[in-house]
Amino acid sequence: MERVYSGAFLVLIGLGAAYLAIGYGIGDSQEPGSGYFPFILGLTLTGLGVVIAIREFRSSPAESSNGKWPLWQLTCIISALLAFALLIGGVSSTGFRGAGLVPAMFVLVFITGLAGRKLTLRENLLLSVVLTMLSMAIFVALFGIAIPLWPWSY
């Protein structure tokens, strides 16, 4: 079923894009507006999505099984990135301005490390410290990027 949904998803995007494109002004072929090309693309995508959905629907179910989603790995990596974004950028509505690059990198590596399920807690902590220090050396000392490093550097 997952494969049929992929076609349906493309149809949704295509229709959505075409709808928004109408709002941007399609114009006509003599004076194409901002929505002219996106409108064509949206409709094309819709058509292709329909073809894909129908084709997948017809194909035998044995072919369309894909195994399980790697939920653990995806969750780890996505939450590691969200934590990084939060720690480095803060949340403007709460007045939290961020904790700096160093804690952000540490947390990023630690949560990512969980995704492999093979590191022990001690190994993971060690890896996080080493990689944080290494990238400090590369990005801050060598490239000299200007990002606040600590919670108090803002």
Add this chain to the structure above:
Amino acid sequence: MELLQHIATGFAQAATTTNLLYALAGCLLGTLVGVLPGLGPVATVAMLLPATYALDPIPGLIMMAGIYYGAQYGGSTTAILIKLPGESSSLVTTLDGYAMTRQGKAGTALALAALGSFFAGCVGTFILAAFSPQLAKVAFHFGAPEYFSLMCLGLIGAIALSSGDVVKALAMTVLGLLLGMIGSDVTSGETRFTFGFLELEDGLEFAIVAMAWFGFGEIIWNLTQSDPSQHDTPQNVSRLRISWRDMKVALPAIFRGSAIGTLFGVLPGGGAVLASFASYTVEKKLGPKPGEPAFGEGNLRGLAGPESANNAGAQTNFIPMLTLGIPSGPVMALMIAALSVHDIQAGPQILTRNADLFWALVASMWIGNLMLLVLNYPLIGIWIRLLAIPYKWLFPAIVLFCTIGVYCISNSSFSILLLAFFILFGYAAKRLQFEGAPLMLGLILGANMEEYLRRSLTLSGGDWTVFLYRPLSATLLSLCGAMLLLMSLSSVKVKRRQVFADAEA
């Protein structure tokens, strides 16, 4: 003679200490990521993109190019020694290359691969130098309709030459073009598809999508498979030497491989991967000569041909990117993105307005290929030791570097959120066998294509048939149509699948 003069000025440019260092850095980094499974040139170039913003365009481009062709060298080393293709273009190298290693001829195999790659790299670069100015001269006469049709051909060609499903690839191309519409419309200034995010007004950052798809996508894929770092321990390579008799057998294959690679590199969507497959097929069709081992059992030609082809292809890949502004793959698309940051538009004007950049790049490729040939042997020991690092230690490092790379592009955590979104999207797509490369090409060409379409229509007074009345544009479009028609015929479909399966089997 003019050519020689240009090349001489190129060498003068490329041989400055800074540029030599960046060429070396690019080659080393390229070999490294070629060796390491789970990190390819696309993710690496994307990661370094923010760093090249700060550099001058010449050293930046030299380094990125070095990463690209260096990866071909690195990929073949692991393919030969441990049957692990670091790059997809060295997949066929595992067949005869690894067979030779098992027979205790690893040194010969490595030397042959390096020599073949070097020769082919030089040939490819020469074709790039000689052919680009001619092509650029032709391209100067192109009007908007020709460019539009050319871009169509580039996109369709990339689909035709990829192994995946045609309809899915088409859908990804169109989706990529749509993503390319995000941001301010150049003509009217209206912001489109930004959903209220100010950060999207400059358009969707190409490097973020590339990194999500090819960097993170690969990691998640590897984590769900069995540990890729579990492989045979490579044996010690005592010496890299090749006998004159072996060389005589391999030489014709190197020539053929170079020719095939050069040709495939110029084609849209072609490049190194397809070139190596094609060369292997040719050598196999010619059959083993008496006294030669069978293909797959350590045939010299089966190793030398594809190795030469992928390297020649890696060089001539630059021709359509530089002279026409049409990328043949994600790495070339990233280079267009890098150039545009420095206000350099990839296209025929690069040879007039930025001639020094072009010739310096050409010269740096010869220098880089020589560096790779010389450095190959002393470094093999280091690469092998690096391979012993388990993946569980490696992937958090890749994630960290990728993330910092993305953050540095615009110093905003919004780009990290965007990255997370495209990781989910990219994984879902990969799982359902939607390929990333067509989406990347669409994304980079989207804005230009719209511009050319509008200009064509305005010039012709709204007449769509303008694309068919201009002879060159009509030819290009009919090529597109022919390709699409061919791909949809069921007999060709079967044949196409066979060709790709044949090369792998």
